[in-house]
Amino acid sequence: MTLKSLTPALILAGLMLAVAGGLRLAEGAGLVDADMARRGIQVAIGLMLAAYANLMPKQIRRWRSARADAREQAALRVGGWSLTLAGLAHAGLWAFAPLAIADTVAMMVVAGAMVVTLGFAVWSLTLCRSTGEGAARS
Template structure:
């Protein structure tokens, strides 16, 4: 737990430091406001991809073997879809026009979130349904 807390604090300091550095560069005239916005959004997308990539590694073995398998599958699907969404978000903010990056980036993350939640709900209701039918036999 301490290792995760330290890395989380380090990433927060990195994000705040990056935002401050970008603001300073913008005020100094080294970069424009759009460039600073793009850079921070790219960092947000990369952090989403990084955290999502860690999702499957944080699963716990609680419940039946079927429940554990479904939890792990839900974590893998969530990790995969949110990692891809984070990379798409970063890529859009790096290269697409601002209006497209804003809308398409939001759509990519929302679609990945809905896919993750939808699969998790389906898997857990299927697990409950399977458990209910196996106890009645």
């Protein structure tokens, strides 16, 4: 793993820590209540998920057959789209929905996106292995 691939993750982690710390300080100073601080961190988590998922399709390695590379790229795109949309929905729910609804529905949205992502990846891998497309080039 190179520094180039770690940089976006480190930036997002630093932003998350800054948001969490800032909200904790604001809560301690009485600027926001506990519910608003909770909403703020959950919105930040949703936006972080969306940002990181947006980077997924850009992480392909080309070292197998062209069909296997295409299937991997398709799986990364499906995962990127589904998790980006789930992150945005998560952030929107926590920003605007009542707490009881946001807590349950946001979790269901992200879990659904994970099922779609993993399901498509497993289907793509199974299809690739059954047709022998995953073999390395000679």
